[in-house]
Structures are given as structure tokens and as C-alpha cells.
Amino acid sequence: xxxxxxxxxxxxxxxxxxxxxxxxxxxxxxxxxxxxxxxxxxxxxxxxxxxxxxxxxxxxxxxxxxxxxxxxxxxxxxxxxxxxxxxxxxxxxxxxxxxxxxxxxxxxxxxxxxxxxxxxxxxxxxxxxxxxxxxxxxxxxxxxxxxxxxxxxxxxxxxxxxxxxxxxxxxxxxxxxxxxxxxxxxxxxxxxxxxxxxxxxxxxxxxxxxxxxxxxxxxxxxxxxxxxxxxxxxxxxxxxxxxxxxxxxxxxxxxxxxxxxxxxxxxxxxxxxxxxxxxxxxxxxxxxxxxxxxxxxxxxxxxxxxxxxxxxxxxxxxxxxxxxxxxxxxxxxxxxxxxxxxxxxxxxxxxxxxxxxxx
Amino acid sequence: xxxxxxxxxxxxxxxxxxxxxxxxxxxxxxxxxxxxxxxxxxxxxxxxxxxxxxxxxxxxxxxxxxxxxxxxxxxxxxxxxxxxxxxxxxxxxxxxxxxxxxxxxxxxxxxxxxxxxxxxxxxxxxxxxxxxxxxxxxxxxxxxxxxxxxxxxxxxxxxxxxxxxxxxxxxxxxxxxxxxxxxxxxxxxxxxxxxxxxxxxxxxxxxxxxxxxxxxxxxxxxxxxxxxxxxxxxxxxxxxxxxxxxxxxxxxxxxxxxxxxxxxxxxxxxxxxxxxxxxxxxxxxxxxxxxxxxxxxxxxxxxxxxxxxxxxxxxxxxx
Numbered sequence: 031x032x033x034x035x036x037x038x039x040x041x042x043x044x045x046x047x048x049x050x051x052x053x054x055x056x057x058x059x060x061x062x063x064x065x066x067x068x069x070x071x072x073x074x075x076x077x078x079x080x081x082x083x084x085x086x087x088x089x090x091x092x093x094x095x096x097x098x099x100x101x102x103x104x105x106x107x108x109x110x111x112x113x114x115x116x117x118x119x120x121x122x123x124x125x126x127x128x129x130x131x132x133x134x135x136x137x138x139x140x141x142x143x144x145x146x147x148x149x150x151x152x153x154x155x156x157x158x159x160x161x162x163x164x165x166x167x168x169x170x171x172x173x174x175x176x177x178x179x180x181x182x183x184x185x186x187x188x189x190x191x192x193x194x195x196x197x198x199x200x201x202x203x204x205x206x207x208x209x210x211x212x213x214x215x216x217x218x219x220x221x222x223x224x225x226x227x228x229x230x231x232x233x234x235x236x237x238x239x240x241x242x243x244x245x246x247x248x249x250x251x252x253x254x255x256x257x258x259x260x261x262x263x264x265x266x267x268x269x270x271x272x273x274x275x276x277x278x279x280x281x282x283x284x285x286x287x288x289x290x291x292x293x294x295x296x297x298x299x300x301x302x303x304x305x306x307x308x309x310x311x312x313x314x315x316x317x318x319x320x321x322x323x324x325x326x327x328x329x330x331x332x333x334x335x336x337x338x339x340x341x342x343x344x345x346x347x348x349x350x351x352x353x354x355x356x357x358x359x360x361x362x363x364x365x366x367x368x369x370x371x372x373x374x375x376x377x378x379x380x381x382x383x384x385x386x387x388x389x
Numbered sequence: 390x391x392x393x394x395x396x397x398x399x400x401x402x403x404x405x406x407x408x409x410x411x412x413x414x415x416x417x418x419x420x421x422x423x424x425x426x427x428x429x430x431x432x433x434x435x436x437x438x439x440x441x442x443x444x445x446x447x448x449x450x451x452x453x454x455x456x457x458x459x460x461x462x463x464x465x466x467x468x469x470x471x472x473x474x475x476x477x478x479x480x481x482x483x484x485x486x487x488x489x490x491x492x493x494x495x496x497x498x499x500x501x502x503x504x505x506x507x508x509x510x511x512x513x514x515x516x517x518x519x520x521x522x523x524x525x526x527x528x529x530x531x532x533x534x535x536x537x538x539x540x541x542x543x544x545x546x547x548x549x550x551x552x553x554x555x556x557x558x559x560x561x562x563x564x565x566x567x568x569x570x571x572x573x574x575x576x577x578x579x580x581x582x583x584x585x586x587x588x589x590x591x592x593x594x595x596x597x598x599x600x601x602x603x604x605x606x607x608x609x610x611x612x613x614x615x616x617x618x619x620x621x622x623x624x625x626x627x628x629x630x631x632x633x634x635x636x637x638x639x640x641x642x643x644x645x646x647x648x649x650x651x652x653x654x655x656x657x658x659x660x661x662x663x664x665x666x667x668x669x670x671x672x673x674x675x676x677x678x679x680x681x682x683x684x685x686x687x688x689x690x691x692x693x694x695x696x697x698x699x700x701x702x703x704x705x706x707x708x
């Protein structure tokens with residue numbers, strides 16, 4: 031069986047996803063707010079600029095003016111299942127448990143849709159809470175995982191996938207019963223081609239079950255030439271929004287990995303010889319920039335900060351067909367919590383999205 | 390001579406209005422939306438921007454056509470007076486709005502000619518708007534225009550028109566943008582601009598000359614880029630506490646616009662004064678700001694006291 035290589039480097043723009051990244055993003059927002067807000071006004075109001083404000087514990091920001099609307103966006107909890115009964119789900123660690131009521135409408139996913147009570151002890155779950163009640167579980171995903179990247183090795187049922195210079199390579203096992211479904215959308219499971227598969231996490235490996243999208247026809251090193259763009263880039267750009275597993279990020283972060291960070295910051299992807307530009311010519315941003323991401327299928331939108339680079343998302347020229355057909359190209363690779371907060375269903379892999387920059 | 394100068398203003402102002410309206414319509418057809426923050430509409434909440442932009446576009450179209458139709462005998466008198474007064478008022482309001490835009494959103498273009506007007510509002514833009522207001526004002530009370538009776542009179546009108554067009558061209562940042570577009574030029578949002586070039590432009594600027602004394606270290610603490618701006622942060626000190634001097638440099642080839650601010654290194658609070666900082670404008674329009682704050686509150690978007698807003702990335706569990 032192919033083994034995953036363990037060496038990976040990091041760079042400024044793909045900084046570690048822990049607290050340092052969040053602090054960098056926040057500092058940049060405040061510095062920018064100080065530049066583009068008259069100092070006299072800041073002094074006049076006697077408080078911190080609001081454009082860089084984030085939602086606080088009391089959720090006092092009004093809709094459209096903060097990073098998220100607490101009244102409307104679903105909340106997400108991640109944890110390990112300690113106990114489950116037909117009416118109650120207990121997740122967390124021993125001594126730090128959270129209990130959630132399971133309603134008759136609640137649905138779980140564990141490779142396929144099933145009753146919430148079918149979730150097992152020890153499963154790693156992502157729980158979407160009911161918008162009106164923090165104690166009610168609305169949707170549960172157990173052991174869900176996703177691998178997006180370039181195939182580097184292949185054996186009979188196993189793929190090793192490179193997810194970028196800043197992430198560990200991933201091993202995907204595809205059982206024969208799932209292979210047919212995956213081959214429909216990913217006909218070329220050969221080294222050098224792109225792959226995006228959703229499945230169940232089993233230790234460090236992914237048991238691939240569902241193709242998250244359709245495979246681009248080109249190998250990753252032969253990206254189509256992006257179309258020339260003249261004039262100014264429109265403020266709103268439509269395309270496909272996907273999600274990625276937290277891995278080294280804290281679970282629950284509301285953020286987005288953006289496919290076009292400034293190449294001047296020196297990214298490990300560029301050092302690794304990957305294409306400088308992605309399929310879509312998106313305006314350059316940095317960690318800390320803020321985007322309004324709108325789910326075109328549900329109409330929900332919120333402001334989310336850029337937290338890292340989406341080095342693999344920029345290689346895809348696929349469309350999302352969750353509701354209608356989106357324009358080609360991935361415009362945002364959301365954290366799991368952001369994807370769910372905007373009404374996305376994890377097992378579908380994407381939603382049609384519109385991003386607005388510069389608000 | 391004075392009459393000839395006044396007569397030239399009517400077609401000139403009308404063409405400027407119709408040109409502005411056409412460029413805005415072009416932007417709508419290209420992007421399919423007018424919600425984008427461009428021009429003084431950026432001062433308003435998102436949901437009001439579209440209707441406001443359409444209203445401004447309709448007013449420009451109406452006034453532009455009205456000025457032409459009422460220039461001669463047709464509609465002379467009250468109609469002509471209304472159109473000319475309306476044009477004058479429009480440019481006066483536009484000038485005030487651009488002053489405010491420059492003070493509150495210095496990163497946003499004036500949007501006067503749609504996508505062509507994305508460069509930050511400058512003194513030139515303000516001067517052009519004020520000049521057009523004066524031009525429209527000069528037409529009030531003017532009698533109906535007749536075709537020139539001699540070739541000398543026609544030449545005089547043409548000469549005045551050419552001179553005024555030159556002045557307007559000098560005052561229009563859009564002219565350079567249009568010339569760039571005649572060939573292919575990548576938009577600044579997508580252009581690869583080396584950091585060294587930004588640093589060189591910054592070091593040549595008057596901001597650097599005046600503020601470099603505040604810098605505690607030659608090495609920037611942070612550098613990042615967002616759209617057409619690159620931000621450079623230097624460590625500094627302010628009244629015995631750690632501070633940061635933040636520069637924003639517009640990514641343009643020549644004479645880029647630069648802004649600077651001093652912020653507290655720990656809290657991120659903007660510090661109230663920068664010794665020797667160049668003033669942003671000639672006039673202090675602080676008296677307009679309470680009006681804006683009130684308007685935002687009426688629109689339901691005035692932010693509450695955010696002193697407690699934490700600097701961390703929002704977490705789902707906070708929602």
C-alpha cells in the first residue's frame with residue numbers, strides 16, 4: 031500500500047491555522063480600519079472602528095453589519111459521541127459533556143442518511159443546531175471527511191492525495207462497492223489528476239464513498255490558461271463554494287480559504303512549483319481580508335475572514351449543481367462551520383455561491 | 390465673450406451628465422448589479438446602494454436631455470431654468486458627497502463614470518465636480534442659444550470648448566484609465582506588483598519624508614495586499630507606548646495614492662494625531678458627520694458600541 035509522505039513546509043500566507051492566524055487576521059483588519067476611517071471620527075466616537083468588529087458573545091451586531099447574524103445562521107458543534115439514545119445525544123469529553131435533544135425531524139449521516147440513534151459511541155460528529163434552540167440537534171454528520179487534491183500514487187483500492195504543501199498527504203481507500211459511483215464523476219484516478227472525494231474517516235485514512243464534484247479533464251500541471259480580464263474586476267463573483275476538513279484548524283472557526291492570496295507573500299505552493307494563478311482570475315487578497323459569502327441556494331449570507339490559502343481549490347474548474355449550475359471555478363473553500371452556517375449540506379460537497387469583496 | 394463662454398457650458402455640462410449616465414449603465418450591463426460600492430453610494434447601507442445608484446443615473450439622464458432640449462427656443466424660460474438649476478444643484482451635492490467620501494472611504498473611487506472612476510477620490514476629482522457646478526451655475530438666466538452667425542463666432546465657441554475640455558481632461562483621472570484600456574492592461578486587482586516597487590514608491594512619498602522619524606525599525610512588521618492596496622506596517626512608539634505606523638499604498642505605476650495611520654500596537658486603537666501628517670482635504674467637514682451617523686442609525690445599521698468586540702476570528706459557538 032502506498033504510504034503518505036510526512037514532510038511539509040509552511041509559509042507566511044499559509045501560516046499555522048491556530049491562534050496566530052486568527053491574531054494576524056484581526057490585527058490586519060484593525061490596521062486597515064485605522065487607515066480608512068478618519069482618526070477624527072474615531073476620536074469623536076471614542077471607540078474602536080466598527081468595520082473590523084466581530085461578533086461577540088452577546089451577539090449584539092445587527093444583520094449585515096457584522097460577521098454573522100446570530101438570529102439566523104445555524105450553529106455548529108463538533109465532538110465525540112459519548113452516548114446516544116432515540117431522544118438524546120451526548121457529545122464531548124468525560125467531564126465536559128454536551129447534551130442535545132433529538133427531534134423527530136433530526137437526520138444523521140454516516141456514509142448514508144440514517145436515524146440519529148444509529149450514530150455510534152466514539153464517532154466524531156459535526157452537529158448543526160436548530161436555529162431557535164441551542165439544545166436541539168438539527169442535523170448530525172458522523173465521521174465525515176473529505177480529501178481534495180492531486181493524486182500522487184495509486185494502488186488497487188488506495189490513492190495517496192497531495193492536499194498542498196502545508197498539509198499532510200492523505201490516503202483514500204475506495205471499496206469496490208463505491209468505486210463505480212466515484213468513477214462516474216472521476217474517470218481518471220491516475221497520478222497527476224485532481225480528485226475530490228467525501229467519505230468516512232477511519233483513523234488517518236478516508237473511506238471514499240461519494241464524489242464531491244466532477245473531475246476536471248486536465249492534469250493539475252496543465253491548467254487551462256485563464257481568460258484575459260480587462261477593465262475592473264466585478265465586486266461580486268459567482269462560482270462554487272466548497273468546504274474543507276479542519277485538520278490543523280480549531281473546529282468551529284468561521285473563515286474561508288481563498289484561492290488567490292497575494293503571491294508576493296511567498297507561498298509554499300509557489301515554492302513547490304505549482305501554477306502561480308488558479309483557473310479563475312480572482313482579485314488578490316490576504317489573510318485577514320473579509321468577504322461576504324452568499325449561498326445562492328438558501329439566500330443566506332455573512333461576512334467571513336480569509337484565514338488561509340486554498341491552494342487546491344484554485345486548480346479546479348468545476349461547477350456546483352446544488353441549485354442550478356454555477357459558473358466554473360471555486361471561489362471559496364469554507365471552513366466546516368462556515369459552510370454549515372450558510373446552509374450547506376456537507377455530503378453534497380458544495381453550494382452555488384457569490385462572494386462580494388471590499389465591503 | 391462672456392456670453393459665448395456661458396453658451397458653451399450648456400452642451401458641455403449636458404455631455405458630461407449623459408456620459409456619466411452611459412458609463413454607469415455600461416457598468417450595470419456588465420456586472421448585472423449596482424450594489425457594488427463605488428462612488429458616494431458606498432456611504433449608504435448595502436440595501437440602499439442599488440436604488441440610489443439608479444436614481445442618480447436617472448437624474449443625470451433627465452438633466453442631460455433636459456439641458457439640450459431647453460437650450461434653444463423650445464422650453465425656454467421656466468423649464469430651462471429648472472434644468473440648469475437642477476444641474477447646478479446636482480454637482481454641488483456631488484462635490485459635497487465626494488468630500489465626505491474622501492474623508493470616510495478614501496479607498497473608494499468617485500464612480501462618476503462607472504468602472505472608469507475607480508481611482509480614489511483626489512483633489513482633481515473634487516475640482517472637476519466643483520468646476521461643473523460653477524459651469525451649470527453660469528448658465529442660469531442665459532437666453533436661448535442660437536447657431537453662431539459668423540465663422541469667427543463659431544471658431545470662438547470651438548476654442549472655448551477645446552480649452553475647457555483640456556481643463557476637464559487634466560482634472561479627470563478617468564482619462565488615463567481610458568487610454569490604458571485602449572490597449573490591454575490587467576486590472577490592478579489582478580496585477581502582480583512586487584513589494585519592492587511598493588516600498589520604493591512609499592519611500593519617495595511625502596508621507597515617508599514626514600513620518601519616517603516615527604519608525605522604530607527599518608524592517609516592516611507586516612506587509613500584505615488587498616485588492617489594489619498594499620499595506621506596510623512599521624513598529625513605532627507614541628507617548629512611551631508601543632505603536633504601529635501603517636501605510637496603505639495604491640498599486641499604481643506612477644505617483645500612487647498613499648494613506649497613513651498610527652495605531653496602538655496592543656489594542657489596535659487608532660491614535661488621535663500624527664505629527665506632521667498632511668491634511669486630507671482643505672475643508673473640515675466634521676459638521677457633516679453627525680448627519681451621516683444619524684442617517685445610518687435611521688437605516689437601522691448604526692453599529693452598537695463595539696468596544697467589547699474581540700479581535701479573534703468569530704467562532705460558530707459564539708453565534
